[in-house]
Amino acid sequence: MSSPSETPVAVHHPALRHHFDTMATQKDSSLLGMWVFIAQEIMFFGGMLAAYAIYRNVYYDAFAAGSHHLDVKLGTVNTAVLICSSLTMALGVHAAALGKRKATVLFLLLTIALGSVFLGIKVVEYADKFHHDLVPGPRYSAEGLHGPHGEALTADTARHSELFFALYFGLTGLHALHMIIGVPIIAIMAWKAGHGRFGPGYYTPVEVTGLYWHFVDIVWIFLFPLLYLIPHHA
Amino acid sequence: MPEHAADSHAQPDHVVPVGTYVLVFLALMVGTAVTVAASYVDLGMWNTPVAMLIAVTKAGLVVSFFMHLKYSPRLYWIWLGAAVFFLAHLLLGTGADFLGHLFLNLGSPGT
Numbered sequence: 008m009s010s011p012s013e014t015p016v017a018v019h020h021p022a023l024r025h026h027f028d029t030m031a032t033q034k035d036s037s038l039l040g041m042w043v044f045i046a047q048e049i050m051f052f053g054g055m056l057a058a059y060a061i062y063r064n065v066y067y068d069a070f071a072a073g074s075h076h077l078d079v080k081l082g083t084v085n086t087a088v089l090i091c092s093s094l095t096m097a098l099g100v101h102a103a104a105l106g107k108r109k110a111t112v113l114f115l116l117l118t119i120a121l122g123s124v125f126l127g128i129k130v131v132e133y134a135d136k137f138h139h140d141l142v143p144g145p146r147y148s149a150e151g152l153h154g155p156h157g158e159a160l161t162a163d164t165a166r167h168s169e170l171f172f173a174l175y176f177g178l179t180g181l182h183a184l185h186m187i188i189g190v191p192i193i194a195i196m197a198w199k200a201g202h203g204r205f206g207p208g209y210y211t212p213v214e215v216t217g218l219y220w221h222f223v224d225i226v227w228i229f230l231f232p233l234l235y236l237i238p239h240h241a
Numbered sequence: 242m243p244e245h246a247a248d249s250h251a252q253p254d255h256v257v258p259v260g261t262y263v264l265v266f267l268a269l270m271v272g273t274a275v276t277v278a279a280s281y282v283d284l285g286m287w288n289t290p291v292a293m294l295i296a297v298t299k300a301g302l303v304v305s306f307f308m309h310l311k312y313s314p315r316l317y318w319i320w321l322g323a324a325v326f327f328l329a330h331l332l333l334g335t336g337a338d339f340l341g342h343l344f345l346n347l348g349s350p351g352t
Contacts, residue, residue, distance in 0.1 A: 035314065042317045046324035053328040057335050064339060079277065086273050094266040097307045104256055214309075221307045225300045231273075232292035236280035 022209040030208060037211045041218045052181065052226055059174045059233065066167035072152040072160055073171030074237035076141065078132060082235040085128050086227065092121035093224040096193075100217040103210035108200060111213065115197035118220065122190050129183055136172065143173040155239035175234055182230060185223045192216055255312040265306045272299045 020030050027033035063070045099114030140148040149165035160168065196216050199205065205213060276295050284291060305311040310318065 038313070039316060039320070042320045046320045049321075049324040049328055050331075053331050056328075057331050060332055061335055061339055079280075083273065083277050087270060090266065090269045090273065093269075093303065093307055094262060097262045098259065101256065101259060101262065218308055221303050224307075225303050228269075228299045228303070229293075229296050232276050232280065232289075232296055236277065236292060238280060238283070238288045 020208055034211045034214075037215055038218070041215045045218065045222050048222060052178075055174065055177055055181065056229075056233075059178065062170050062174065063237070066164070066170060068154065069160070069164045069167035070171045071237045071239045072149075072154060072164060073141075073168045073175065074235060075239065076139070076152055077175070077235045078135070079235050081128055081132055082231055085125050086231045088121050088125045088128070089224050089227050092118050092125070093221055095121060096217050096220045100210070100214050103200060103205050103213040104207060106205075106207045108203060108205075111200040111205065111210075112197050115193050115200060115213075119190055119193050119197070122186050122193070122220075126183060126186055126190075129179065133176075136176075141172050143169050143176065147172070178230055178234065182223065182226050185219075185226070189216075189220055189223060193220065255309070257306060257309065257312070261306055265302050268302055269299050272302075 023030055023033060027036070095114045095117040099111055099118060102110035102114055136142055139151045140146050141151065147169050149160055149168045152160055152165065152168055154160055154164075193216055196213050200213065272295050276292055279291050279295070280288065282288075304321065310321065
């Protein structure tokens with residue numbers, strides 16, 4: 008990494024902002040900022056998770072009936088897709104840290120592709136809910152839902168199942184929104200990486216983007232069992 | 242071009258080997274499979290705790306290795322810890338209120 012002019016103090020990294028003394032301080036500040044944002048995000052999702060926890064316990068049968076209408080296969084595939092995208096993101100940051108420009112771009116584009124597959128499957132799932140009138144609102148109907156032995160739901164359970172789908176759309180929608188925001192950010196990173204803006208001395212934006220993407224993956228790790236895998240027995 | 246002498250005195254980043262990432266990835270995939278499989282087994286009241294235990298383990302792997310927290314300053318840990326601490330308060334606080342209504346005859350929590 009030694010460049011021709013070995014005068015470390017005088018040479019100034021072009022990415023170093025004037026209010027930071029060193030690249031290390033600048034990087035630590037950026038990463039800390041992202042962790043503070045993630046702390047906020049945990050509380051942001053936490054509010055809806057608390058609502059989910061309470062209502063699931065109060066209206067357990069309705070939540071189990073709603074959960075059983077979700078497609079476990081699609082949910083499992085999407086979980087795997089998102090874990091793959093987390094791996095490609097981690098490898099993208101890794102490549103950026105080593106200054107491998109082409110590999111960085113490739114892994115970031117793979118991450119975008121996998122994120123898009125996830126969102127595509129989500130669209131298919133949402134379309135199914137619209138098709139079966141399982142979207143909360145005036146058209147909502149629990150006729151497609153069944154109890155543990157295939158029996159029709161009681162009037163109360165049918166009514167409360169709407170709450171499950173309200174939280175399903177709320178939680179997965181908020182999660183999907185985070186991915187919709189993440190994809191263009193990763194695209195910008197891929198573009199910048201392709202134009203040689205990063206190197207071993209400076210790739211903080213890629214790393215910060217990675218933190219965001221991994222956090223979104225973690226949210227799904229919790230949403231998947233909570234929404235898709237509610238057992239019928241209480 | 243991005244390599245500059247100015248950085249040569251900065252602390253080198255801890256570069257996690259690719260093999261570690263692949264191992265974490267495989268563990269996450271296995272964890273997903275176990276989560277789905279366990280949901281089809283009747284564990285009584287333990288189905289959800291088991292699913293959450295696996296989810297927390299998976300989240301711990303992502304945070305430690307993919308997000309490099311294992312190799313990061315303690316200051317980042319404090320921020321994550323604070324968020325988890327207050328999230329636990331949020332869930333336990335509302336949960337305790339709910340259980341109080343359920344077991345102490347404080348009235349039905351649902352209506």
